[in-house]
Amino acid sequence: MDKSQEEWSTLLQDTDNAVILDVRTEEEVEDGYIPGMINIDIRKGQDFLDEIEKLDKSKTYFVYCRSGARSGQACALMQQMGFDQTYNLEGGFMNWEGEVAE
Incomplete structure (x- = not known):
């Protein structure tokens, strides 16, 4: 489910029980990230799905990428895999105004 920056x-x-999930590439993460996140690159295909499958489905996932497109796909995939609570960050990291780590 898409959420505005403020809602998210x-x-x-x-x-x-929040988990912040960054689905960007390692190179993108090097440019900065939201503190406390875990990074699983959606572009890794089956490896991405394998890593997602290991996560606790009872937790609430706050998912982001650079612009919100890949994280939207990740949320849809996660919901198909049985995750009930996934929130996509509209506009992604490039519009993030919260805390950032490097």
């Missing part, structure tokens, strides 16, 4: 950030703060 507020929900993230209010969710006890």
Whole structure:
């Protein structure tokens, strides 16, 4: 489910079992990231699916990429795999105004 930057950030703060999932490439992550995230590159195809399958489906996932397109695909895939709570960051990291780590 797509969420605006503000909605995503507020929900993230209010969710006890939140996991931040960055689906960008390692090179993109080197340019900065949201603190506390785990990185699983969606472009790795089957490896991406294998890594996602290992995650706890009972948690709430806050997913982002650079612009919001790949993370939208990731949320759709995760929902097909049985994840009930996935939130896509509209506009992605390039529009993120929250805390950033490098």
